Amino acid sequence: MRIVVVGAGYAGTFAANRAARKIRGAEVTVVNARPEFVERIRLHQQVAGTAEAATPLGAMLRPGIATRIGTVEKVGDGTVLLGDGESIGYDRLFLAVGSTVRALPGTVPVGTWEGARQARAALAALPAGSTVTVAGGGATGLETATEVAEARPDLRVRIVAPSVADCLSGGARRRALAALDRLRIEVVDDGVEEAAAGVVRLRSGREAGSDLTLWAIVAGVPDLAARSGLDVDAGGRIVVDACLRSVTDRHVFAVGDCAGVPGTRFGCQTAHPQAKAAVDALARLERGRAPEPYTPRYVARCVSLGRADAVAQFTHPDDSLRDGYLGGGAAMAFKKIVYVGTKYSTRKAVGA
Ligand SMILES: Cc1cc2nc3c(=O)[nH]c(=O)nc-3n(C[C@H](O)[C@H](O)[C@H](O)COP(=O)(O)OP(=O)(O)OC[C@H]3O[C@@H](n4cnc5c(N)ncnc54)[C@H](O)[C@@H]3O)c2cc1C
Known part of the structure; x- marks a missing residue:
């Protein structure tokens, strides 16, 4: 089965690694706009010069996964069309193109x-x-x-x-x-x-x-899905069924920030469980079994406050805020686990 993953952030990289491991006979190709895996959750550190947020993409992917660096212009009918005019065929597609930033001019x-x-x-x-x-x-x-x-x-x-x-x-x-x-x-x-x-x-x-x-x-998500004729919600996110398949095209799964699951927010805490659920759903479908539905489940919001402080506020599973929180050293340790653990589990495709 030819599986193409568009976007190599947290969701796409996790999905590619898990598909290569779990789906027998899968030939996985990842298409990404750049040759690096970018830890978006460290971009404020990239700005301040306190960390490097990029890792060569090859170091994040399992051996045997093919990569293609380029921007995807359109998807559909079993084909991914790239900006340079080349195309790649697929049997199943994972869209993981993340979210966008619409910066005010001059910023x-x-x-x-x-x-x-x-x-x-x-x-x-x-x-x-x-x-x-x-x-x-x-x-x-x-x-x-x-x-x-x-x-x-x-x-x-x-x-x-x-x-x-x-x-x-x-x-x-x-x-x-x-x-x-x-x-x-x-x-x-x-x-x-x-x-x-x-x-x-x-x-x-x-x-x-x-x-x-x-x-x-x-704010917002790339318009690739809308441009390709897939149903999107008011925020431009891809409308999906309970196992994260596009309601327009059952060969297409959407994971991460670009997936339109009500009640979810942009976050790694959303990206990894979705990538896991979608790949596992495909694996079950391939074996003729019913897929298990994806249910969002949140734990905390962890915000760094420089290198010497942080705050971690616990949430209910639906992401509403609890009263309890951690601060100082305990929250910093929590945040460190988020940084290191998120990268590790993206590479290993486990732990979501
Ligand atoms: C400073 C900062 C701190 C954050 N901290 C946290 C945190 O502590 N906890 C948390 O849960 N979340 C945090 N987030 C949010 C989190 O980073 C995102 O929700 C997460 O990156 C979403 O993962 P994703 O895989 O869906 O998308 P992304 O990580 O954005 O990856 C999408 C990938 O797709 C590629 N792409 C897009 N369009 C195309 C195309 N047409 N063709 C080819 N490639 C394409 C992009 O270049 C990118 O590589 C933070 C975000 C920022 C900016």
Whole structure:
């Protein structure tokens, strides 16, 4: 069986490795836009220069999996069409193209590999006393602002969002806001409307000096599925059945950020279990057995606050927030397990 996986992030790499291991006779090909596997959950560290987020893709894939570097333009009717005009045939397709960042002009996105590298270079070139604005107050904004402020205490850092840290609640949120205060990060409850050389204009009409504005908001998914005629939901995610097959084309599975499963959020905590469930469903179907449905199940939201602090807020399985949380050393240990464990399980395709 020819299996093609489009996108080699957490979901696609996990799916390819698991399919190669679990589906007898599978010939697996991974198509990815670049020759690296990018740990997106470390992109704020890539920006601040505290870690390298890329690993050669070959080191993440099981022997025998073929790779093709290129951008897929269209899929369907058993064929993946690449931007260079070449095509690859498939019997089953896994779409794992992740999510996108629509950065405001004049800002540099944190959530893409290219953006993070650009941001790192721009940050390194800033002289002491410069101002960095981080747009976005969710987990990516918090992680970026704290990482940058800690790595470059000679800069002024501000974070701008209508409600900073509202991905957390209660004591966990208070702890995150205290960390911003400790790192002397200015918190501005507003939105960035426009960014130009040296200045940002906020929703309130206020203007503020900004030598570098980082866009730390991840929103939307690539339009590959919609362009290819697959049914997508209002957010552009692929509409799937209980075992993550496209409702339009039963030869196509969708996993990770691009899969339209109600009640799920963008996250590795979503990507790995989906990749596991979809591959296992295909393996069962191939053996003439009924596939098991995928059920989202969450444990925690873990946010780093620089290299010396973190907060991990526990969640109910449906991702609603519990009161309980960890801070300081315990949360940092938790986050380390997330970083190291996520990469390990992507490579081994286990543990989801
Ligand atoms: C700074 C930051 C911190 C984060 N921290 C956490 C965290 O702590 N915990 C957590 O659970 N989540 C976290 N996330 C979210 C998490 O990184 C994403 O949800 C996760 O990467 C989704 O995995 P994925 O495989 O679906 O997509 P991705 O990892 O985005 O991979 C998609 C891949 O598909 C490729 N691709 C896209 N289109 C095409 C195409 N047309 N042709 C070929 N290739 C294509 C892309 O280049 C990419 O390699 C964080 C995100 C950011 C930005």
